[in-house]
Amino acid sequence: MINPDEKFELLTDLYELTMTASYFENGMAETATFSLFIRKYPSGRAYFVAAGLEQFLDYAANFQFSESDLTFLDRTSLFSDDFLDYLKTMRFTGSVDALAEGEIFFRDEPILEVTAPIIEAQILETFVINTINLQSMIATKAARCVHAAAGRRLVDFSLRRAHGTDAGLKVARSSYIAGFVATSNVLAGKVYGIPISGTMAHSYISSFGDELEAFRAFARSFPKKTILLIDTYDTIAGARKAAKVAQEMAKEGHKLLGVRLDSGDMTDLSRQVRNILDEAGLKDVEIFASSTFDEYKIDRAIKEGASIDAFGVGTKMGVSADAPYFDIVYKLVQYGERPIMKLSTGKVNLAGKKQVFRKIDRNGRFTEDVIGTRDETIESASPLLEPVIQGGKLLRGHPPLKEIRERFRKNFAALDEKYKALHDAQFYPVKLSAHLKEVQEASSG
Amino acid sequence: MINPDEKFELLTDLYELTMTASYFENGMAETATFSLFIRKYPSGRAYFVAAGLEQFLDYAANFQFSESDLTFLDRTSLFSDDFLDYLKTMRFTGSVDALAEGEIFFRDEPILEVTAPIIEAQILETFVINTINLQSMIATKAARCVHAAAGRRLVDFSLRRAHGTDAGLKVARSSYIAGFVATSNVLAGKVYGIPISGTMAHSYISSFGDELEAFRAFARSFPKKTILLIDTYDTIAGARKAAKVAQEMAKEGHKLLGVRLDSGDMTDLSRQVRNILDEAGLKDVEIFASSTFDEYKIDRAIKEGASIDAFGVGTKMGVSADAPYFDIVYKLVQYGERPIMKLSTGKVNLAGKKQVFRKIDRNGRFTEDVIGTRDETIESASPLLEPVIQGGKLLRGHPPLKEIRERFRKNFAALDEKYKALHDAQFYPVKLSAHLKEVQEASSG
Numbered sequence: 001m002i003n004p005d006e007k008f009e010l011l012t013d014l015y016e017l018t019m020t021a022s023y024f025e026n027g028m029a030e031t032a033t034f035s036l037f038i039r040k041y042p043s044g045r046a047y048f049v050a051a052g053l054e055q056f057l058d059y060a061a062n063f064q065f066s067e068s069d070l071t072f073l074d075r076t077s078l079f080s081d082d083f084l085d086y087l088k089t090m091r092f093t094g095s096v097d098a099l100a101e102g103e104i105f106f107r108d109e110p111i112l113e114v115t116a117p118i119i120e121a122q123i124l125e126t127f128v129i130n131t132i133n134l135q136s137m138i139a140t141k142a143a144r145c146v147h148a149a150a151g152r153r154l155v156d157f158s159l160r161r162a163h164g165t166d167a168g169l170k171v172a173r174s175s176y177i178a179g180f181v182a183t184s185n186v187l188a189g190k191v192y193g194i195p196i197s198g199t200m201a202h203s204y205i206s207s208f209g210d211e212l213e214a215f216r217a218f219a220r221s222f223p224k225k226t227i228l229l230i231d232t233y234d235t236i237a238g239a240r241k242a243a244k245v246a247q248e249m250a251k252e253g254h255k256l257l258g259v260r261l262d263s264g265d266m267t268d269l270s271r272q273v274r275n276i277l278d279e280a281g282l283k284d285v286e287i288f289a290s291s292t293f294d295e296y297k298i299d300r301a302i303k304e305g306a307s308i309d310a311f312g313v314g315t316k317m318g319v320s321a322d323a324p325y326f327d328i329v330y331k332l333v334q335y336g337e338r339p340i341m342k343l344s345t346g347k348v349n350l351a352g353k354k355q356v357f358r359k360i361d362r363n364g365r366f367t368e369d370v371i372g373t374r375d376e377t378i379e380s381a382s383p384l385l386e387p388v389i390q391g392g393k394l395l396r397g398h399p400p401l402k403e404i405r406e407r408f409r410k411n412f413a414a415l416d417e418k419y420k421a422l423h424d425a426q427f428y429p430v431k432l433s434a435h436l437k438e439v440q441e442a443s444s445g
Numbered sequence: 446m447i448n449p450d451e452k453f454e455l456l457t458d459l460y461e462l463t464m465t466a467s468y469f470e471n472g473m474a475e476t477a478t479f480s481l482f483i484r485k486y487p488s489g490r491a492y493f494v495a496a497g498l499e500q501f502l503d504y505a506a507n508f509q510f511s512e513s514d515l516t517f518l519d520r521t522s523l524f525s526d527d528f529l530d531y532l533k534t535m536r537f538t539g540s541v542d543a544l545a546e547g548e549i550f551f552r553d554e555p556i557l558e559v560t561a562p563i564i565e566a567q568i569l570e571t572f573v574i575n576t577i578n579l580q581s582m583i584a585t586k587a588a589r590c591v592h593a594a595a596g597r598r599l600v601d602f603s604l605r606r607a608h609g610t611d612a613g614l615k616v617a618r619s620s621y622i623a624g625f626v627a628t629s630n631v632l633a634g635k636v637y638g639i640p641i642s643g644t645m646a647h648s649y650i651s652s653f654g655d656e657l658e659a660f661r662a663f664a665r666s667f668p669k670k671t672i673l674l675i676d677t678y679d680t681i682a683g684a685r686k687a688a689k690v691a692q693e694m695a696k697e698g699h700k701l702l703g704v705r706l707d708s709g710d711m712t713d714l715s716r717q718v719r720n721i722l723d724e725a726g727l728k729d730v731e732i733f734a735s736s737t738f739d740e741y742k743i744d745r746a747i748k749e750g751a752s753i754d755a756f757g758v759g760t761k762m763g764v765s766a767d768a769p770y771f772d773i774v775y776k777l778v779q780y781g782e783r784p785i786m787k788l789s790t791g792k793v794n795l796a797g798k799k800q801v802f803r804k805i806d807r808n809g810r811f812t813e814d815v816i817g818t819r820d821e822t823i824e825s826a827s828p829l830l831e832p833v834i835q836g837g838k839l840l841r842g843h844p845p846l847k848e849i850r851e852r853f854r855k856n857f858a859a860l861d862e863k864y865k866a867l868h869d870a871q872f873y874p875v876k877l878s879a880h881l882k883e884v885q886e887a888s889s890g
Contacts, residue, residue, distance in 0.1 A: 010632040011610055013602070014643030017631065022645075022666035028652060072635040078670065118652055125646070129605040130613060157458070160574040161770045165456055166609030168575060186462065187455040190517040198459030200467075201570070203777035206785045207473060207563055221467035225523065232787060315770045324769040325606045325760045332648035340651045 009065050010072070012126040017073070020119040021083045030336035031094075032118035033353045035110045036128060037331075038136075042323030046425035047415065049143050049408060050099040050111055051174045052135030053388070054398045056128050060114075061394050063092045063124070092120050096389040097374070099356070100399070102177055102407035103384060104415055106430050109356045109371060110385065111136070111328075118335065125330045133328045134167060135174045141320040142178035143412060144295040145313050147420055150302060153310040155197045156183035157290055158318020171318045177404050179412075180313070192401055199260045199288065199312075205232040215245040223254040227288055230259045230273070239273040243280035258286035258309070266291055267306040274307035286310060294321065295422055339443040351443040354436065357381035366414050372433035454510050455517070457571040462518070465564040466528045475781035476539075477563035478798050480555045481573060482776075483581075487768035491870035492860065494588050494853060495544040495556055496619045497580030498833070499843045501573050505559075506839050508537045508569070537565050541834040542819070544801070545844070547622055547852035548829060549860055551875050554801045554816055555830065556581070556773075563780065570775045578773045579612060580619045586765040587623035588857060589740040590758050592865055595747060598755040600642050601628035602735055603763020616763045622849050624857075625758070637846055644705045644733065644757075650677040660690040668699040672733055675704045675718070684718040688725035703731035703754070711736055712751040719752035731755060739766065740867055784888040796888040799881065802826035811859050817878035 023029070038048060065073075065087050073079055073087070094116020099105055111132060114121045145154055156175045162168040172188030182197035183189065189196035200218060208214035211233060219226045228245065230238030239259060246256035259277070261269055266289050277285050289301070290312030298311055315321065331349040332340050339351035353374035359367045359381045370378050374385075388395055399407075418426045432440075468474070483493060510518075510532050518524055518532070539561020544550055556577060559566045590599055601620045607613040617633030627642035628634065634641035645663060653659035656678060664671045673690065675683030684704060691701035704722070706714055711734050722730050734746070735757030743756055760766065776794040777785050784796035798819035804812045804826045815823050819830075833840055844852075863871045877885070 008610055010635055011613055012631055013604055013629040014631050014641045015645055018643055018667060019645050019649045022663050025666045026662045032652065122648060126605050130607065133606055134608050159458055160571050161578050162575065163579050163608035164611030164615055165453055166611040168456055170609055184458040186457055186459050190455055196459045198463055200460055200464050202787050203567060204464045206777050206787055207477065207780045217471045218467050221470045222463060319769040321769055324764040324766055332651050335652045
């Protein structure tokens with residue numbers, strides 16, 4: 001198992017180190033700007049949600065190879081002693097301009113730009129893509145689920161099939177940013193302060209053998225926090241037993257919070273179960289459903305009239321199953337005074353240091369973005385990239401997660417339905433400023 | 446950022462803890478057996494590769510809540526002091542029987558079974574699924590790529606779009622088990638001893654501006670390890686410049702290892718580039734290709750006659766893009782003396798403690814598996830689940846990664862082509878023993 005005090009300076013592609021060694025040996029020390037952006041919308045998506053900046057900023061501001069890292073690099077016989085000595089004292093001394101977490105952004109818009117001596121900016125590439133790709137992808141998928149749920153509560157149930165331990169944590173964080181109300185992941189509760197939530201598994205019912213006995217035992221253990229899983233054997237029979245236990249709990253002054261459906265036809269079953277609960281005088285016992293939901297299945301269930309108060313959303317959100325990666329890249333856009341545009345087949349990037357400007361109408365709705373150069377001003381439009389690191393130092397503490405979540409909520413409300421529809425969403429208008437176009441023409445010539 | 450000494454006992458679904466609290470309070474303390482298995486083949490798959498056991502065994506054998514974990518749980522106000530006291534001294538005291546890493550297995554076959562007092566076995570659920578799902582899924586995807594490559598070398602390039610830091614490491618480990626020869630992930634080299642490999646990025650070329658100058662600079666820095674990326678501007682012109690640099694290197698007594706293609710039509714370009722290199726007398730300069738390869742694209746390129754010596758395989762392998770999760774579950778199959786079969790809609794599991802028996806013909810080919818009860822013997826068939834933890838203690842050290850890789854290589858060679866074909870693979874025959882069938886009939890009655 002990985003040493004728990006291992007840091008992640010070496011969690012990088014080898015070529016970042018061989019390139020930087022070659023920059024070092026060839027005296028390539030000018031200031032470079034790299035831009036992180038997404039080149040294409042994956043199927044069905046027409047907006048993105050920024051997440052993951054906090055983890056990248058901590059990485060950059062604390063970047064420092066350990067003794068054991070340097071010993072390992074030395075053992076590869078790839079690097080000169082001079083270069084290894086340089087790495088020993090190397091810190092990130094540059095600047096980062098970035099979208100705040102919770103901002104909505106679009107194709108080709110820089111999520112962040114790093115400006116630093118080229119070695120320092122190059123060496124961050126692998127980690128910045130790794131952490132921002134995952135978190136923005138999950139925040140985007142989770143936002144689509146929140147949108148589909150139209151006000152119903154969503155809980156992250158994805159930990160078991162998230163890709164490893166780090167993804168389990170970051171999925172909880174990103175889905176909370178996008179409006180999920182809680183996670184089943186206890187460590188995410190401890191580390192990030194996200195509300196935690198849970199019910200019971202089929203194994204709990206099976207171990208008792210008798211479903212009614214299992215329900216009663218759980219209600220005794222958690223009289224204020226019981227949600228009963230009712231599909232272990234037969235959902236309708238399970239619902240009747242849950243109603244019985246709810247009535248028994250009521251006599252003791254307690255309230256059954258809800259029942260959970262985990263298999264079968266969610267629309268049909270939820271309505272039958274609602275009737276059973278209502279007829280037993282249990283109108284405020286909620287129905288919780290968790291059965292391979294994603295934004296499409298949530299939307300369908302609601303449109304069909306399912307009687308579901310809250311959804312457990314698991315695997316398909318936690319791995320962004322229909323788009324498990326974004327076409328996100330970190331490209332050199334300026335070296336010294338020279339803006340850089342790469343020109344191979346179909347892979348053009350916008351040269352130069354940039355800024356994203358957003359136009360908002362008098363009702364607070366987003367109307368159009370303009371990608372401009374970093375130093376220009378665009379009338380009636382607000383710049384979105386903010387300086388977050390200068391001279392290698394963080395310019396501010398990290399915003400609390402709740403503040404990020406609230407920022408996203410406000411932004412999402414300001415984005416018109418036509419741009420966030422689950423099906424056939426329109427592409428939001430993003431233009432280039434006249435000045436940025438001039439830079440492109442000059443650098444492609 | 447997560448505290449680097451955080452352990453993962455709390456990386457669990459809240460319901461594991463509420464259920465175990467309720468087991469504790471209701472005196473449910475009998476020995477339980479849980480079975481980990483995959484219920485369905487994802488699209489295109491007809492076998493699985495076992496990986497991830499080492500990380501699970503370390504977790505189980507060292508399971509112990511920290512003081513800060515217990516403080517956090519106390520603050521949730523969900524748990525009694527008695528239960529928290531119990532958790533404080535709780536260790537895993539049970540046993541684990543498991544397939545060795547590198548074994549090939551099939552739908553419904555137990556990957557491992559955990560037998561322990563029910564609380565101890567239940568509480569491992571989330572982590573065991575999390576770590577074995579990811580690693581077996583990636584090993585399976587990587588095995589398909591290795592099979593398609595038909596002897597050509599594959600290198601893991603997926604770190605940047607793997608889902609987080611832990612996935613980045615585990616993807617490197619799992620793909621190496623399946624036969625990849627190296628990874629770009631430097632930390633995976635340090636932690637697991639996997640060979641590391643890399644070339645250069647477009648930013649390296651762009652920063653110099655002049656492609657030839659960039660090639661020469663890199664060759665000066667790494668005269669024994671140079672692979673030149675030739676598609677930054679125009680691949681054919683890039684190949685000619687690389688040939689020139691190779692000839693210059695030869696005069697200094699050095700050898701260009703290869704060139705890399707990263708965009709465009711791989712078949713056509715690789716053949717043109719091969720001709721350019723051959724005509725320049727550079728028959729042993731290899732062509733390395735890295736352009737959204739997965740098993741299907743590798744297979745197509747080879748069938749079309751592409752001239753590619755090695756593939757960099759990135760995102761699509763590293764996130765198992767066409768099947769980013771498996772339908773893997775951990776189910777209670779026995780409690781005390783009672784075998785358990787869950788009966789809700791379409792979700793049956795095989796009751797009782799089990800063993801997987803494999804029949805092998807005189808040529809060493811796999812012919813059939815039989816799932817039996819743990820204690821039976823099946824003629825001319827070898828049991829695959831081995832005891833790996835007993836009384837909470839590891840029974841052996843972990844096998845070296847190279848040994849696991851070699852085990853997989855031998856196993857894969859013994860599996861007939863019809864079961865591992867990329868398209869329309871047949872399902873391998875898996876039967877239930879007569880004894881196991883009796884157990885099922887007895888427990889469903």
